[in-house]
Amino acid sequence: MSKRLAPAPTLSRKREREVCKVLACGNGFRRSSEQGKGGIFRSGLAAYPVILLQIIAGGLLLGAVYALFSAGLSLIWGMMNVINFAHGEFVMIGMYVAFLVVTALNGGPVAFAPAAAAFLFLLGVVVYFGLIRHIIRGPMIAQILSTFGLALLLRYVTFWLFSANFRTLPDNLIPGTVDLGGVLLGMPQLVAGGAAFVLTIGAHLLLTRTALGSRLLAVAEDRSAAMLMGIRPDRMQALAWGLSAAGAGIAGALIATFYPFSPGVGETFALTAFVVVALGGFGSIPGALVAGLLIGVIQSLSAYAFGPVYKDVVVYALFVAILWVRPQGLMGKLV
Amino acid sequence: MSPPPPAPLLDVRHLEVRYGDLVGVADVSLAVGAGQVVALLGSNGAGKTTTLNAIAGLVRPSGGAILWRGEAIGGLPAYAIVGRGLALSPEGWRLFVGQTVEQNLRLGATALADRQRVPELLERVFAIFPRLAERRRQSAGTLSGGERQMLALGRALMSEPKLLMLDEPSLGLAPAVVETLYDTLWRLHGEGLTILLAEQSVPLALEIADHAYVLQTGRTVLDGPARALEDDPEVQRIYLGIRGEAAASR
Numbered sequence: 001m002s003k004r005l006a007p008a009p010t011l012s013r014k015r016e017r018e019v020c021k022v023l024a025c026g027n028g029f030r031r032s033s034e035q036g037k038g039g040i041f042r043s044g045l046a047a048y049p050v051i052l053l054q055i056i057a058g059g060l061l062l063g064a065v066y067a068l069f070s071a072g073l074s075l076i077w078g079m080m081n082v083i084n085f086a087h088g089e090f091v092m093i094g095m096y097v098a099f100l101v102v103t104a105l106n107g108g109p110v111a112f113a114p115a116a117a118a119f120l121f122l123l124g125v126v127v128y129f130g131l132i133r134h135i136i137r138g139p140m141i142a143q144i145l146s147t148f149g150l151a152l153l154l155r156y157v158t159f160w161l162f163s164a165n166f167r168t169l170p171d172n173l174i175p176g177t178v179d180l181g182g183v184l185l186g187m188p189q190l191v192a193g194g195a196a197f198v199l200t201i202g203a204h205l206l207l208t209r210t211a212l213g214s215r216l217l218a219v220a221e222d223r224s225a226a227m228l229m230g231i232r233p234d235r236m237q238a239l240a241w242g243l244s245a246a247g248a249g250i251a252g253a254l255i256a257t258f259y260p261f262s263p264g265v266g267e268t269f270a271l272t273a274f275v276v277v278a279l280g281g282f283g284s285i286p287g288a289l290v291a292g293l294l295i296g297v298i299q300s301l302s303a304y305a306f307g308p309v310y311k312d313v314v315v316y317a318l319f320v321a322i323l324w325v326r327p328q329g330l331m332g333k334l335v
Numbered sequence: 336m337s338p339p340p341p342a343p344l345l346d347v348r349h350l351e352v353r354y355g356d357l358v359g360v361a362d363v364s365l366a367v368g369a370g371q372v373v374a375l376l377g378s379n380g381a382g383k384t385t386t387l388n389a390i391a392g393l394v395r396p397s398g399g400a401i402l403w404r405g406e407a408i409g410g411l412p413a414y415a416i417v418g419r420g421l422a423l424s425p426e427g428w429r430l431f432v433g434q435t436v437e438q439n440l441r442l443g444a445t446a447l448a449d450r451q452r453v454p455e456l457l458e459r460v461f462a463i464f465p466r467l468a469e470r471r472r473q474s475a476g477t478l479s480g481g482e483r484q485m486l487a488l489g490r491a492l493m494s495e496p497k498l499l500m501l502d503e504p505s506l507g508l509a510p511a512v513v514e515t516l517y518d519t520l521w522r523l524h525g526e527g528l529t530i531l532l533a534e535q536s537v538p539l540a541l542e543i544a545d546h547a548y549v550l551q552t553g554r555t556v557l558d559g560p561a562r563a564l565e566d567d568p569e570v571q572r573i574y575l576g577i578r579g580e581a582a583a584s585r
Contacts, residue, residue: 211441214434214438214441214442215442215445217431217433217434218431218434218442221431221432221433221434222429222431224393224413224425224429225425225429225430225431226431226442227392227393227412227413227414228391228393228413228417228422228423228425228429229414229417229442229443229445229446229490229494230414230417230418230445230446230447230494231414231442231445232412232414
């Protein structure tokens with residue numbers, strides 16, 4: 001653990017700066033504030049509203065990706081009362097699937113996102129039948145330890161296969177920036193945020209508007225009653241794990257286009273997802289969407305206002321404060 | 336005691352259900368013939384719910400046999416049993432309150448092999464319960480007690496059951512609502528539906544039933560035509576505890 005933790009952040013920061021320089025990303029994953037300050041230097045105070053818009057837009061795009069991978073965690077949490085500590089690793093594996101598809105198979109963005117989704121869906125189903133099904137009625141501690149163990153397993157297998165080096169996807173994968181009246185948005189961020197937003201809404205519609213979603217929610221609400229309807233709970237729960245992991249995988253693949261990654265990167269995403277789920281309410285996908293966008297914007301704004309180092313502190317402080325006032329989250333209960 | 340009708344649809348023989356060391360049902364035997372209404376009577380904890388749950392596949396029998404048209408179905412999971420034509424409307428209705436009335440009804444048809452029949456069945460349920468049609472887009476959680484009972488019954492009917500099992504359908508309902516419910520059951524019975532009914536309200540159950548079984552501490556202690564049980568004050572005093580008997584057992 002210590003071996004990994006010590007060098008990672010410095011490496012990460014250095015690499016990100018490099019990558020940001022290379023990509024000239026108008027609104028990077030972490031570097032948004034520095035870009036914002038650069039903006040002030042360039043255009044003076046007259047550009048202030050534009051900078052604010054820029055920060056908010058960047059935060060929203062990032063937040064949509066947060067929402068996408070948090071929605072899956074939320075679904076599993078709300079449906080089965082299982083906290084998946086390996087969810088961040090699902091995101092991380094999505095990044096490596098994208099990396100493999102791009103570097104080894106020469107695939108483009110149209111190929112790697114579906115590939116990540118398919119691979120992670122399969123992984124989610126395997127994890128359900130191989131692990132979760134056996135511990136789902138066990139004590140809480142068994143669930144925590146087993147998903148935490150799964151997280152370690154996935155993380156260190158990735159270390160073993162890919163080493164601890166930070167990787168990036170080629171910068172010309174999704175080229176270009178878009179200028180919206182002075183607000184500059186990098187194409188990778190725009191694609192990631194847009195796709196994540198659409199997919200999160202799609203997941204919500206799948207659950208609330210289709211027969212399949214109805215069965216899935218029926219199992220979530222009352223397993224025995226669902227069985228009396230003729231529904232096989234195992235299948236629905238495996239499907240939920242598949243969808244949850246697939247969402248995380250796509251999110252990872254999308255982020256990978258502008259975010260350097262190493263096998264330890266899942267931890268950050270897992271923490272963010274926990275905050276989003278707790279804010280949005282356990283099991284609520286619209287809640288995850290609103291909370292994800294909120295967290296994205298808060299992170300961006302606080303990184304600009306207080307410096308990038310403090311942005312997570314602000315988010316977690318707010319998180320604790322909101323849980324204090326509304327322990328059920330901002331948007332209440334299951335879907 | 337009268338002998339069970341010939342070639343029963345459902346034949347439960349010496350059913351035993353254990354929850355760990357606890358015995359939920361010790362020895363229950365009953366038979367339901369096609370087209371019959373059979374009542375399962377007994378006080379709280381007598382084993383009515385466990386018996387129905389075992390037939391429906393929610394709990395695994397530890398002994399005895401459950402025969403459905405001659406096939407042993409004991410121990411099959413619930414989702415396999417509803418597909419064979421046995422639907423249970425469980426105690427407390429267990430609606431999916433997070434979903435709409437229509438979604439609840441459609442869920443009831445999950446086990447149906449022929450998906451083409453779903454709209455037709457939906458219309459049939461709406462014809463029986465016009466109130467549900469009015470509220471089809473409403474969340475099931477917003478329904479009143481009587482409407483919830485209608486939805487639970489309608490949902491069970493959506494699987495086109497040959498045998499409809501109802502666990503305490505009148506529990507917690509206003510008397511007027513209970514009366515409508517039993518009118519509906521009577522109508523369904525008239526259309527040829529076979530019903531197995533667990534009920535604490537004995538007069539109601541005996542009024543509609545052809546045959547009744549009395550359960551006490553997990554055993555069938557008595558059975559007979561409903562009319563005979565209804566007219567037997569001794570039976571009522573000992574097992575059912577109704578109609579102002581001072582020493583009624585509870």
